[in-house]
Amino acid sequence: xxxxxxxxxxxxxxxxxxxxxxxxxxxxxxxxxxxxxxxxxxxxxxxxxxxxxxxxxxxxxxxxxxxxxxxxxxxxxxxxxxxxxxxxxxxxxxxxxxxxxxxxxxxxxxxxxxxxxxxxxxxxxxxxxxxxxxxxxxxxxxxxxxxxxxxxxxxxxxxxxxxxxxxxxxxxxxxxxxxxxxxxxxxxxxxxxxxxxxxxxxxxxxxxxxxxxxxxxxxxxxxxxxxxxxxxxxxxxxxxxxxxxxxxxxxxxxxxxxxxxxxxxxxxxxxxxxxxxxxxxxxxxxxxxxxxxxxxxxxxxxxxxxxxx
Amino acid sequence: xxxxxxxxxxxxxxxxxxxxxxxxxxxxxxxxxxxxxxxxxxxxxxxxxxxxxxxxxxxxxxxxxxxxxxxxxxxxxxxxxxxxxxxxxxxxxxxxxxxxxxxxxxxxxxxxxxxxxxxxxxxxxxxxxxxxxxxxxxxxxxxxxxxxxxxxxxxxxxxxxxxxxxxxxxxxxxxxxxxxxxxxxxxxxxxxxxxxxxxxxxxxxxxxxxxxxxxxxxxxxxxxxxxxxxxxxxxxxxxxxxxxxxxxxxxxxxxxxxxxxxxxxxxxxxxxxxxxxxxxxxxxxxxxxxxxxxxxxxxxxxxxxxxxx
Numbered sequence: 307x308x309x310x311x312x313x314x315x316x317x318x319x320x321x322x323x324x325x326x327x328x329x330x331x332x333x334x335x336x337x338x339x340x341x342x343x344x345x346x347x348x349x350x351x352x353x354x355x356x357x358x359x360x361x362x363x364x365x366x367x368x369x370x371x372x373x374x375x376x377x378x379x380x381x382x383x384x385x386x387x388x389x390x391x392x393x394x395x396x397x398x399x400x401x402x403x404x405x406x407x408x409x410x411x412x413x414x415x416x417x418x419x420x421x422x423x424x425x426x427x428x429x430x431x432x433x434x435x436x437x438x439x440x441x442x443x444x445x446x447x448x449x450x451x452x453x454x455x456x457x458x459x460x461x462x463x464x465x466x467x468x469x470x471x472x473x474x475x476x477x478x479x480x481x482x483x484x485x486x487x488x489x490x491x492x493x494x495x496x497x498x499x500x501x502x503x504x505x506x507x508x509x510x511x512x513x514x515x516x517x518x519x520x521x522x523x524x525x526x527x528x529x530x531x532x533x534x535x536x537x538x539x540x541x542x543x544x545x546x547x548x549x550x551x552x553x554x555x556x557x558x559x560x561x562x563x564x565x566x567x568x569x570x571x572x573x574x575x576x577x578x579x580x581x582x583x584x585x586x587x588x589x590x591x592x593x594x595x596x597x598x599x600x601x602x603x604x605x606x607x608x609x610x611x612x613x614x615x
Numbered sequence: 616x617x618x619x620x621x622x623x624x625x626x627x628x629x630x631x632x633x634x635x636x637x638x639x640x641x642x643x644x645x646x647x648x649x650x651x652x653x654x655x656x657x658x659x660x661x662x663x664x665x666x667x668x669x670x671x672x673x674x675x676x677x678x679x680x681x682x683x684x685x686x687x688x689x690x691x692x693x694x695x696x697x698x699x700x701x702x703x704x705x706x707x708x709x710x711x712x713x714x715x716x717x718x719x720x721x722x723x724x725x726x727x728x729x730x731x732x733x734x735x736x737x738x739x740x741x742x743x744x745x746x747x748x749x750x751x752x753x754x755x756x757x758x759x760x761x762x763x764x765x766x767x768x769x770x771x772x773x774x775x776x777x778x779x780x781x782x783x784x785x786x787x788x789x790x791x792x793x794x795x796x797x798x799x800x801x802x803x804x805x806x807x808x809x810x811x812x813x814x815x816x817x818x819x820x821x822x823x824x825x826x827x828x829x830x831x832x833x834x835x836x837x838x839x840x841x842x843x844x845x846x847x848x849x850x851x852x853x854x855x856x857x858x859x860x861x862x863x864x865x866x867x868x869x870x871x872x873x874x875x876x877x878x879x880x881x882x883x884x885x886x887x888x889x890x891x892x893x894x895x896x897x898x899x900x901x902x903x904x905x906x907x908x909x910x911x912x913x914x915x916x917x918x919x920x921x922x923x924x
Contacts, residue, residue: 396801397801398801492705492706492707493842493843493844493845493846494842495842495843495844496844513825516822516825516826516840517825517837517839519842526842526916527916527917527919528826528839528840528842528916528917529917530826530837530839530917531825531837533802533803533804533828533835533837534802534804535802535804535805536802537802558922564919564920567918567919567920568919568920568921568922570919571919571921594923598923601921601923602921605919605921607835607836607837608836608837608838608839608917608918609876609917610836610873610876610877610879610880610914611873611876611877612877612880612910612911612914613867613877614903614907614910
């Protein structure tokens with residue numbers, strides 16, 4: 307394994323409203339969150355995305371300062387960056403999309419830079435499955451690990467292509483409702499079995515505040531949700547999760563169930579930072595020491611002694 | 616601490632419908648589930664309840680065979696046993712009550728048997744808070760631990776009495792929605808803080824398939840939900856949980872956060888058996904070896920290694 311992590315996804319602007327406040331246009335997009343999460347690990351991380359001429363220098367600099375390789379990020383002159391605006395309801399578990407401006411996304415033709423065509427790990431962030439497949443097709447050799455994310459929109463409207471993609475990946479990361487939607491099984495154990503039968507050996511089911519489950523054959527691992535006093539903005543939690551998950555595995559250069567258990571915890575810890583502030587703020591500021599402390603908190607949270615006598 | 620566990624609750628008949636089938640009149644009631652769960656541990660467990668003359672000999676014998684002390688279970692001649700009928704919806708997380716016949720419950724005047732007035736642990740199952748308080752008032756001395764359960768009905772309609780009771784207990788066990796309803800806080804961390812401020816040093820929040828959280832001061836423990844292929848009938852899960860929780864602590868004769876962590880796992884393991892069959896069947900048949908294996912499964916489910924380099 308080399309230490310290259312290739313990430314496909316959006317680099318975008320968001321405007322977010324939660325019960326705690328409202329932002330103007332802020333940096334967002336799944337590749338942004340994934341890249342920032344990955345930047346805390348020893349990887350050579352390259353993003354594939356597309357932005358418009360309105361994309362600000364300071365945001366490009368931020369990504370560069372985090373040692374993210376932007377060769378694969380095309381900037382289209384005279385076009386605008388993808389924009390999403392949404393409002394979270396009181397329980398923060400549901401949200402309403404207020405505005406979606408695809409802008410440059412409609413012209414997105416991903417190009418994998420030469421230097422990343424042999425990446426050990428490819429992470430396909432939530433996007434059109436056609437684009438996700440296109441990136442896989444450009445690789446010189448089969449990556450050691452392909453990880454994918456998706457969402458309800460693609461499940462509903464792009465099912466055939468999505469199935470084609472799912473058959474080619476090693477890890478699928480989706481939330482509980484999407485797993486049920488994809489498989490028509492209510493039990494997550496059964497849903498995970500069906501998903502494995504579709505292709506991926508590893509299935510990660512995200513349950514928001516309730517944590518995440520990792521399935522591999524008959525093995526199951528359960529990462530708890532860290533009980534937080536305040537969740538401020540859930541945007542990017544799933545992307546931070548999967549970014550930390552993949553980057554940890556690249557750093558470890560080992561791929562098996564035991565390593566993935568820790569990777570799920572690492573991803574959960576990163577997501578727990580992300581939700582504590584608006585947008586990417588917490589993820590940017592977070593130090594590796596803080597991350598290590600939080601991972602320890604996850605460990606303490608579930609440890610117990612068995613003494614039945 | 617002595618090994619006496621005093622349990623207040625209903626001994627009843629249920630009729631249950633789930634997506635997997637339908638029962639006739641079967642044995643139910645929270646004291647029944649609690650008692651059967653406790654019967655797997657080394658305790659002297661006495662029930663306080665009321666039944667009618669229709670309560671069948673075979674069910675009385677079942678409870679006696681499980682070494683449950685029934686001195687405190689009054690049988691009213693010419694009256695009928697409390698009856699509840701409900702139907703679970705497809706996701707098994709919600710249910711509709713089809714019928715409630717209070718019957719003998721309207722005449723319930725709990726009497727704590729002399730021999731149980733010095734019980735170390737008192738478990739007040741879900742019932743009218745006036746009756747729960749009455750049992751506490753009959754104790755000769757302050758128990759080492761008082762555990763209570765309640766439900767939305769009492770929160771809505773008996774709030775003042777409920778608050779009086781909550782102020783007198785050491786552990787409150789409720790589900791996530793009830794915790795939010797009681798405290799008007801969405802964050803479970805904040806809800807648990809508010810509940811502790813109302814009296815109980817320990818707060819257990821049950822999250823159904825997502826497991827349970829234990830709070831004590833700034834300490835938090837998270838018990839995972841065991842991912843089950845099939846949940847057959849959720850009736851009695853919370854009662855089995857709290858019964859196992861309390862009985863484990865009585866057996867250990869130690870009360871502190873560390874012991875309670877394991878107690879929460881023991882309770883979760885018992886609940887995971889209960890939901891796999893209709894009514895009390897699984898709880899009756901379960902062996903201690905099976906229980907020990909399942910507790911080990913809970914441990915494996917959350918164990919991981921931290922290697923950040």
